[in-house]
Amino acid sequence: MFSSSSSSSSSSIRTSSHHEPPALNLIPSLPDDVALNCLARLPRSQHPTLSLVSKSIRSLLSTPLFFNSRSLLQCTQHVLYLTLRSHGSSLLWLTLHQNPLNSANPNLLVPVPPIPSPSVGSAYAVIGHMIYVIGGSINDIPSSHVWVLDCRFNKWQPGPSMRVGREFAAAGVIDGKIYVMGGCVADTWARSTNWAEVLDPATGRWSTVPSPVEVREKWMHASAVVDDKFYAMADRGGVAYDTRNRVWESVGSELDTGWRGRACVINGILYCYDYLGHIKGFEVKQGLWRELKGLDDVLPRFLCGATMANVGGNLLVVWEGIGGGKEIEIWCAEIVVKKDEDGELSGKICWSGKVHSVPKGSSIVHCSAVAL
Template structure:
């Protein structure tokens, strides 16, 4: 009797661990991982729907390592919005409400929110270096700030960057040869501000250095736009602008034709600077030819007027984001991706790859900027 009881009390043998199903039934898992690693990470939400094995792989370091070895550059779109409930200014405290909302575009063609900047400001300049977005200065409590915040787009993590020598708001910025240049946006009421009207940051060294700019007439003006073409940084003020040739370390004036036609945000694709003009047209300035040309082939696929339009170069395609009228208390955010090229006659021709509603937000919101980032999983 006691033997039977003793036998009944004995613990049951542990079941053998369940072998996870293969990623692809007909392929070894190492081959399957190599295939999945070639899919851009922006499609991860869709891949997660395939199976439990896929979801497990997407959260494992194995896939990250495979993507790192493949050295995949994956362009991703980021959008910054101003929300109507946001204050016009805020303190530098991390607990202050965000004045800007940040989003990234997923493969579903919908913008999804990411962590807001810890210390928001108004009138910041933006620049992309590798897989990081730099947010430079801006007004905090109506005072121009020298502070820099950096968004690591691989992990959507914010970290403080090296502060500029002077505070700036509405400055111009550009990246050449992995170095970040910023200019303008500061009053020249002290020697330090005058000497550091233009600065350059080497992210590897983590320090700013002054760029000589004493003879420029635009130094008393705010900057409203900037772009980089063939190693030359264009910084536009109201009715004037300057060009800084990084290799030659020479400043020049922006030619009149470009100055008269450049309005609002712009981006550069294959040596052509594209912007959206006040007549409701997307135009491109061929820097070498020195002429503006209308982008043809997109008239029927886009609204006649794109409110609040901004644009960026996403992997060689032109991406345009604009504000649309939603129903009731909502504003719509629309986005279109356009393949652009010069035809045999030198005319600019576009083909709309897709155009869609990507977000609905409260009325009174506005687009601040959009940026394209090549996500390099192996980058430091």
């Protein structure tokens, strides 16, 4: 598969319209397609050093060809993107840079270009190397706009607008399509009809998802996709949408009462952080919550603003720590989660530490993991 794609690597590199074309002979004495095969396998932590080797390699690292080759070789790695709110409506976008060779600061959040039109209460969805930022209010008016961050090059571009404006909507990705629901008052025909929508990125079009009247009165505070079902927790009873059978369902009482705050899904288990300071996992098929054990002596008792993401099968938790003076600290911990034969959940810390400092009054908005 790769050889057929890389056979035209030289011409693809030469004709890149977005970057200065690198010279041939990426690695002396090796054909360019073989050199590309080798370079694409190196971990992302080595890319900054790799870019210093030559101008041609530095240019290669910023081409679609390089990222496509990593994907074909199954050498992609999951990268964390974090959104922070600072000074009212100002949004900071950062990505986690991991450099094991830097013993002083092996894990740091580094800034990426800010979203062109920041809003409050946007929904987020990830497809491939793209982060979709959906709706949100601008000057207290719900927006239908969508912005898309191409994480390969950290560049923003406008996406297809929704049929109605939304703020604090629920969003999830199933079979490569983005589903959104809620975030609007169903007080008009358009808002009622389009209370739930789905975007097909292949066509760039939003379509209406028919929804019963009783669910349109709900306001969402959290969402996740588990076993191809879109779960959205509401202020008065959560709902689930089976996209394959196009059926709406109510959420069981165990999930409804136990899900608090932001969550993520790993191996079919939904993890969230509760107000008592516990990370818990919920198995939908069993309808049972279990505490993630083994972290009591490692993590702080309470994780303020805790946000979670599935980073390559590991649970990455981000929270706000107490800083000095006029700053607060942003901390991260990467956790390997396991389920034993009795169904008990346990976690082991891979690493944990401070990754950034921000002015007091800032808060964590969202985090996403993207494969690059």
